Amino acid sequence: MKIVVLGADGYLGWPLSLRLLRRGHRVVGVDNLATRRAVEEVGSDSALPISSPQERERAAKELGDFKFVFGDVTDYQFVKELISSEKPDAVVHFAEQRSAPYSMKDVEHAVYTMHNNLEGTLNLIYAVKEAKPDVHVVKMGTMGEYGTPNFDIPESAFVEVEIKGRRDRIPTPKFAGSWYHWTKVYDTYNMLFANKIWGLTFTDIMQGPVYGTRTEEIVSERFFTRFDFDEVWGTVVNRYCVEAVLGLPLTPYGKGGQTRGFLSLEDSVEALRILIENPPEMGSYRHVNQFVELRSVREIASFVQDAGKELGLDVKVQHVPNPRVEAEEHYYNPELKVLPNLGFRPRKSMREEVKVMLKDLLPFKERISRFSSVIMPRTRWK
Ligand code: NAD
Numbered sequence: 001m002k003i004v005v006l007g008a009d010g011y012l013g014w015p016l017s018l019r020l021l022r023r024g025h026r027v028v029g030v031d032n033l034a035t036r037r038a039v040e041e042v043g044s045d046s047a048l049p050i051s052s053p054q055e056r057e058r059a060a061k062e063l064g065d066f067k068f069v070f071g072d073v074t075d076y077q078f079v080k081e082l083i084s085s086e087k088p089d090a091v092v093h094f095a096e097q098r099s100a101p102y103s104m105k106d107v108e109h110a111v112y113t114m115h116n117n118l119e120g121t122l123n124l125i126y127a128v129k130e131a132k133p134d135v136h137v138v139k140m141g142t143m144g145e146y147g148t149p150n151f152d153i154p155e156s157a158f159v160e161v162e163i164k165g166r167r168d169r170i171p172t173p174k175f176a177g178s179w180y181h182w183t184k185v186y187d188t189y190n191m192l193f194a195n196k197i198w199g200l201t202f203t204d205i206m207q208g209p210v211y212g213t214r215t216e217e218i219v220s221e222r223f224f225t226r227f228d229f230d231e232v233w234g235t236v237v238n239r240y241c242v243e244a245v246l247g248l249p250l251t252p253y254g255k256g257g258q259t260r261g262f263l264s265l266e267d268s269v270e271a272l273r274i275l276i277e278n279p280p281e282m283g284s285y286r287h288v289n290q291f292v293e294l295r296s297v298r299e300i301a302s303f304v305q306d307a308g309k310e311l312g313l314d315v316k317v318q319h320v321p322n323p324r325v326e327a328e329e330h331y332y333n334p335e336l337k338v339l340p341n342l343g344f345r346p347r348k349s350m351r352e353e354v355k356v357m358l359k360d361l362l363p364f365k366e367r368i369s370r371f372s373s374v375i376m377p378r379t380r381w382k
């Protein structure tokens, strides 16, 4: 297949591009390098050194047919020209502002996030409709679209409800927890609408937080993917591993009962590979929940503590006041059936993988320690 990966310079986009190349697909990687700039803006950097896009292009070409295109998905003419000239079978859309704290900083960051994410997805929808309506759009959404409801989360875009005695099928209720997470809800509605009126083909993925340093293709420094750990861009498991390496206490926010559906980088890339190679029926909208382990942030701290002990690190845990507005103890039971039905079997467990992560990060302790001032949470929801 020929696959366009929007956001190919990112944490997920780069390793997915490598996986697709190794499977024999042709890959066009697109990025405007926004994340590199935004991480610098908050005074941080990737914990693992990453190559320039030019060096990445050279390295990826060793695995297969790859080219890197610099471009911004909020530019409609660029996206339309890309789809018209490349004529891909599938487009994977990762190219969004993906940090909840970044979106909550102030009005400028909230508006940037809304504009970047909604406009990019809408441009892609129109470009596909105009230039190649049979493209399979694989869009990365988030489990955070649902929030943490007190009902079992269905793996479905619609639910049957009865309101005042009358029944109907309505979009699954969602209640996101940051401006960033809300952009994914709105993207979902826009794709449902585009599917309804034009019959475009979508896979909309509700993915939980991803952790890890490795995939099968990341075998040396040249293939490293970015690894963020600061209070704005770092996600919880990755942050804990850096904190452990630096000898800082792990930082569960508040009571620490916040539970999410986590998965390793390797499992994320493999799940995506399966969804791309097994598209839904042409003209349909497929809704997928993508996670492996339901864990609370308190429980994860104990995993990292245990892994640290095995490596001779003295890891402490210190609950810190929660900078976010979110439930700290809650029910959480999402459904998971599409990926297992397609043959997806997790390859990694968090308990094991955090050991690998600590080993990968330890040689970069000095590099990371330059950024220890941006680890404690400062960005508050209110
Ligand atoms: P990332 O920030 O590392 O990657 C996103 C890439 O898109 C970056 O390289 C960035 O420069 C690029 N980009 C952003 N706006 C762009 C634009 N307007 N034009 C072109 N390129 C643009 O993030 P990631 O962790 O790789 O996440 C990829 C996608 O998966 C995101 O949509 C994110 O919301 C989603 N997601 C991530 C996780 C996770 O834990 N990392 C979990 C669930 C969903």
Ligand code: USQ
Pocket: 098, 099, 100, 101, 141, 142, 143, 144, 145, 181, 207, 208, 209, 210, 234, 235, 236, 237, 239, 240, 251, 252, 253, 254, 256, 258, 260, 261, 297, 324, 326
């Ligand atoms: N948390 C801590 N301690 C920390 C950091 C975070 O307790 O040091 C808590 C947060 O308060 C939250 C949970 O961990 O309850 C998850 O936070 P996170 O920063 O790991 O992840 P989140 O902000 O939800 O966002 C990440 C990605 C985003 C993706 C989302 C999937 O950045 O792109 O959409 O995970 S999900 O969480 O399922 O919505």
